[in-house]
Amino acid sequence: MIIVAGLVLAFVLMLIFSRPDMRLCRWRKNRDAGQWRCAYCGAVWEGLEQPNRCLRRKSDGTEK
Template sequence: MIVVVGLIVAFVLLVLFTNRDTRLCRWREYPGSGDSDWRCVHCGAHTTGPRGSPPQRCLRPRA
């Protein structure tokens, strides 16, 4: 019984603390001189930004 309650609590915490804006994004960094080029493997979005700091929101184009 305690295992079932633990699984339910873990699922609820997972739902509450995941960032829905970037849930599917998988950012890859391509460093260059100065800022890095960031590309999302999942949706193909790309942007530039500081090294070691991936975008905090999804940048995929909306249809």
């Protein structure tokens, strides 16, 4: 039983850390404005679907 729990935990951790470009993003939908806003960095995404990539700006003004 402990081995199974360890495998499940390893799988969950792998899912969390396999996308480092989205690790910090926490998208919240603003239905009134029809947009998504990242709770971490404040990036805004216009559209119906949740973004699948990070929209944070690098120091030179380009997207990450």
